[in-house]
Amino acid sequence: MSKPVRDPYTGRMTTGHEWNGIIELNTPVPKLVLLFLALTFLSSVIIWLLAPAWPGLNSYTKGILGIDQRTTLEHSLEKSAIKTAQWRTDIETLSFEDISRNSALLATVRDHGERLFEDNCAMCHGPDGKGGDGYPNLVDDQWLWGGDPETIMETLRVGVNSGHDEARISQMMAYGRDGILTLEQRRAVAAFVISLSSSDHTTPEDAETLSLGAEVFEQQCVSCHGPDGRGMQSVGAPNLTDDFWIYGGDITSIDNTLRDGRQGVMPNWDERLSLADRKVLTLYIDDLAQGASQ
Amino acid sequence: MISQLTKTERETALFLTALLTLSGLTLGLLGRNDLLGYHGALLAVAGMSLTFLLIKDYYKPEPDPDNRAKYYDDPIKVGLVLALVWAVIGMIVGDWVAWLLVFPEATFDAGWASFGRLRPVHTSGVIFGFGGNALIATSFHVMQRTSRARLADNISPWVVVVGFNLFCLMAATGYLMGITASKEYAEPEWYADIFLTIIWVVYLVLYLRTLARREEPHIYVANWYYLSFVIVVAMLHILNNLAIPISLGHAKSYSLFSGVQDAMIQWWYGHNAVAFFLTTGFLGMMYYYLPKRAGRPIFSYRLSIISFWGIVFLYMWAGSHHLHYTALPHWVQTLGMTFSIMLLVPSWASAGNALLTLNGAWGKVRDDATLRFMMVAAVFYGLSTFEGSFMAIRPVNSLSHYTDWTVGHVHSGALGWVAMITFGSIYTLTPWIWRKERMYSNKLIELHFWLALVGTMIYVFAMWNSGIIQGLMWRAYNTDGTLAYSFIDSVAAMKPYYVARAIGGLMFLAGAIVCAYNVWKTAKLPTVTEYTPDKPPLPARGRPSAAAQAAE
Numbered sequence: 094m095s096k097p098v099r100d101p102y103t104g105r106m107t108t109g110h111e112w113n114g115i116i117e118l119n120t121p122v123p124k125l126v127l128l129f130l131a132l133t134f135l136s137s138v139i140i141w142l143l144a145p146a147w148p149g150l151n152s153y154t155k156g157i158l159g160i161d162q163r164t165t166l167e168h169s170l171e172k173s174a175i176k177t178a179q180w181r182t183d184i185e186t187l188s189f190e191d192i193s194r195n196s197a198l199l200a201t202v203r204d205h206g207e208r209l210f211e212d213n214c215a216m217c218h219g220p221d222g223k224g225g226d227g228y229p230n231l232v233d234d235q236w237l238w239g240g241d242p243e244t245i246m247e248t249l250r251v252g253v254n255s256g257h258d259e260a261r262i263s264q265m266m267a268y269g270r271d272g273i274l275t276l277e278q279r280r281a282v283a284a285f286v287i288s289l290s291s292s293d294h295t296t297p298e299d300a301e302t303l304s305l306g307a308e309v310f311e312q313q314c315v316s317c318h319g320p321d322g323r324g325m326q327s328v329g330a331p332n333l334t335d336d337f338w339i340y341g342g343d344i345t346s347i348d349n350t351l352r353d354g355r356q357g358v359m360p361n362w363d364e365r366l367s368l369a370d371r372k373v374l375t376l377y378i379d380d381l382a383q384g385a386s387q
Numbered sequence: 388m389i390s391q392l393t394k395t396e397r398e399t400a401l402f403l404t405a406l407l408t409l410s411g412l413t414l415g416l417l418g419r420n421d422l423l424g425y426h427g428a429l430l431a432v433a434g435m436s437l438t439f440l441l442i443k444d445y446y447k448p449e450p451d452p453d454n455r456a457k458y459y460d461d462p463i464k465v466g467l468v469l470a471l472v473w474a475v476i477g478m479i480v481g482d483w484v485a486w487l488l489v490f491p492e493a494t495f496d497a498g499w500a501s502f503g504r505l506r507p508v509h510t511s512g513v514i515f516g517f518g519g520n521a522l523i524a525t526s527f528h529v530m531q532r533t534s535r536a537r538l539a540d541n542i543s544p545w546v547v548v549v550g551f552n553l554f555c556l557m558a559a560t561g562y563l564m565g566i567t568a569s570k571e572y573a574e575p576e577w578y579a580d581i582f583l584t585i586i587w588v589v590y591l592v593l594y595l596r597t598l599a600r601r602e603e604p605h606i607y608v609a610n611w612y613y614l615s616f617v618i619v620v621a622m623l624h625i626l627n628n629l630a631i632p633i634s635l636g637h638a639k640s641y642s643l644f645s646g647v648q649d650a651m652i653q654w655w656y657g658h659n660a661v662a663f664f665l666t667t668g669f670l671g672m673m674y675y676y677l678p679k680r681a682g683r684p685i686f687s688y689r690l691s692i693i694s695f696w697g698i699v700f701l702y703m704w705a706g707s708h709h710l711h712y713t714a715l716p717h718w719v720q721t722l723g724m725t726f727s728i729m730l731l732v733p734s735w736a737s738a739g740n741a742l743l744t745l746n747g748a749w750g751k752v753r754d755d756a757t758l759r760f761m762m763v764a765a766v767f768y769g770l771s772t773f774e775g776s777f778m779a780i781r782p783v784n785s786l787s788h789y790t791d792w793t794v795g796h797v798h799s800g801a802l803g804w805v806a807m808i809t810f811g812s813i814y815t816l817t818p819w820i821w822r823k824e825r826m827y828s829n830k831l832i833e834l835h836f837w838l839a840l841v842g843t844m845i846y847v848f849a850m851w852n853s854g855i856i857q858g859l860m861w862r863a864y865n866t867d868g869t870l871a872y873s874f875i876d877s878v879a880a881m882k883p884y885y886v887a888r889a890i891g892g893l894m895f896l897a898g899a900i901v902c903a904y905n906v907w908k909t910a911k912l913p914t915v916t917e918y919t920p921d922k923p924p925l926p927a928r929g930r931p932s933a934a935a936q937a938a939e
């Protein structure tokens with residue numbers, strides 16, 4: 094063990110310890126550090142006095158300010174509710190027509206509706222509402238359940254196959270998996286479904302297939318999709334004669350639909366969005382649709 | 388390496404590898420209908436390969452008993468190489484997930500390539516694989532040199548190095564298969580946790596036994612820091628991972644805690660993982676390699692001691708700053724916040740102690756990229772702890788939490804502090820333990836330094852920007868009280884910063900690869916015989932001399 098020596102550069106003494114060549118200066122703790130420690134400790138004490146801090150056996154020190162994050166949150170929710178109260182009550186009480194005629198409210202609908210839609214709906218229906226694989230287009234004039242504002246509001250409230258007590262039930266059976274139709278019948282009715290929306294099914298062997306398909310359709314499908322295949326909003330069955338497909342309109346996709354069935358799930362928003370928010374969304378969808386059709 | 392073991396030691400090692408194989412087989416059998424089976428197989432294969440290696444060299448001549456009077460550096464070499472291997476893997480995956488945030492669709496529709504599985508491969512790879520191996524390797528070096536004593540035995544260092552890396556391997560491969568306990572930084576499942584606990588206890592006992600053999604009257608402060616890392620990590624690891632497996636044949640387990648208690652224990656763990664894995668361990672590294680490299684005495688012995696106790700005491704209370712504005716009671720948050728503020732003082736005292744130690748060696752800092760790595764590390768340590776204490780203040784946290792600001796803070800600590808101090812130490816240590824005159828190329832160290840520094844700056848500035856923009860966008864309201872931006876708007880706004888971060892990260896990664904190459908080439912340089920950076924171990928006082936022990 095070496096003796097304390099003076100470090101020539103700093104002029105300080107070393108501690109006299111040495112470890113494989115490492116030595117230490119015996120510099121006292123700088124005043125600045127102690128001051129800094131006192132200051133941070135003091136500010137902590139002040140914070141402890143002001144805010145909830147130290148636990149006891151049954152409770153904790155509440156702090157002079159009497160703040161508590163739960164009440165703070167409630168206050169700020171109240172404050173923000175006051176800010177939005179005016180337009181919220183207007184939207185809740187006015188009819189859809191009246192809102193559409195009120196340009197100030199309409200501006201809120203467009204603005205707030207866009208936020209709501211992007212935050213809650215766009216991940217399924219797409220940012221422009223045009224849908225995609227598995228999710229319906231909301232901006233065309235074809236509706237599964239109906240496109241008038243009241244019906245859309247109701248769809249939003251209860252959802253589809255959503256587990257909500259009053260949920261809309263959408264049930265497209267698994268004709269293949271459950272053995273209701275043979276492979277041949279399925280192929281034929283799929284071809285028939287395609288022929289409803291496209292006219293280039295003109296080869297000779299098609300005629301026979303199509304007539305078998307039409308027969309199957311007559312027996313199995315009209316109860317939901319309607320005699321002309323235009324769908325039925327009471328059961329949420331889509332129009333099969335247009336060129337929009339939720340699950341794809343090529344023969345394989347349609348065959349998959351027929352084989353395994355389809356049960357689209359649209360979440361319910363009854364408790365997650367307020368009445369005003371759902372109304373804003375309904376109007377926003379309408380607005381999007383008008384924008385899309387222009 | 389096996390030739391450095393005596394016959395008895397070879398037999399002990401064989402027994403242990405047989406035990407490993409057997410445990411692996413048992414686990415594999417129990418878990419044959421579960422993903423657990425793969426990890427059983429992994430352990431069994433590892434056990435068998437090691438057994439094979441041991442048998443192959445079993446009849447080699449025994450080592451020269453005189454060797455036992457020297458320091459034991461083989462495990463250090465292996466640990467150091469593994470640290471670099473994990474650094475490269477961990478950072479490749481880091482940059483990969485960085486690009487995934489730019490191109491989220493680039494997952495080839497494969498489960499293993501999803502962000503959620505790759506991200507923990509990155510975090511565990513760099514923290515445990517890179518950081519852990521570097522800590523283990525340097526601690527073996529520091530404990531021997533500052534005690535002037537050889538490692539207490541020749542088997543436990545290998546148990547620690549091999550076992551720890553098997554743990555890392557189980558962690559990383561498990562995540563890719565979808566095995567996770569879903570606690571951040573504690574994702575490995577119960578069997579891997581038990582395995583690590585055993586390894587860690589061996590590590591602790593080895594450390595204590597080596598210190599007990601020391602010939603120096605005092606324990607150098609670096610050892611205090613390393614020891615706190617070993618002890619506290621053991622405590623945190625065991626407590627946070629208490630869980631009940633759904634059966635012995637399944638990888639899945641459920642935490643013993645639930646709700647807010649679970650969250651609090653997780654972040655008590657999480658924050659102290661930062662404190663005792665990413666901070667005190669690396670401070671231990673700094674307290675040895677920085678003064679050695681600079682050739683200067685530690686600025687203040689007293690400062691190093693009070694900072695140590697300050698850090699150890701205050702960090703323990705700070706975990707709740709990760710749970711501000713949650714279901715956690717308000718008073719716990721206040722305590723977490725205030726202790727985080729006080730924590731700044733010992734943190735800055737440590738950074739200051741390091742920088743002031745460089746007084747009288749600033750010329751060296753200018754010329755020597757290795758020392759500059761360590762200097763910059765101390766600066767980033769100061770920066771990230773200041774930032775951390777600031778972010779721990781509740782109103783500030785309400786802006787920073789959930790944003791990229793946190794990620795920026797993490798990497799200013801992880802790249803700027805943890806990785807830089809490690810690279811500096813690796814460049815110092817490599818020629819010493821491989822007995823070379825110097826590193827293969829100083830130019831490459833210089834290149835690495837600038838890649839690392841610029842990469843870190845780009846990364847951190849990009850994340851500060853994106854984090855603050857995110858935070859501000861989320862809290863922006865219109866006059867009618869409606870939100871000004873949707874969440875997806877804020878995601879879209881991040882894109883340029885994510886590109887910048889991925890480029891900065893690529894530079895940092897390139898630097899790490901340069902380092903690995905340089906170390907590789909150094910190991911191949913001609914060995915210097917008369918090379919003595921160290922004083923040799925002191926002849927033993929009370930205990931039988933190492934040579935006599937070996938002859939027993």
Ligand code: HEM
Nearest residue numbers: 478481482484485510513514794797801805806892895896
């Ligand atoms: C090549 C350099 C690196 C790149 C490109 C990189 C990239 C990333 C990315 C993209 C994330 C995910 C961020 C998010 O979820 O938004 C991340 C997280 C993380 N990285 Fe890195 N990283 C690098 C190096 C490191 C190193 C060296 C360490 C530690 C020593 C580290 C520690 C972490 C940690 C702890 C997290 C989790 C952060 C959190 O949960 O807030 N990284 N990194």
Ligand code: HEM
Nearest residue numbers: 661665708709727730734772775776778779788797800801
């Ligand atoms: C005085 C010292 C420090 C304090 C008070 C501190 C404080 C904080 C705070 C307030 C957060 C954000 C929590 C949140 O909002 O979720 C955080 C996150 C984090 N910090 Fe620090 N920090 C300190 C030093 C460091 C250092 C040196 C590192 C080294 C790498 C580090 C690594 C991390 C990591 C990895 C996270 C992310 C945790 C997560 O996954 O969410 N911190 N720290």
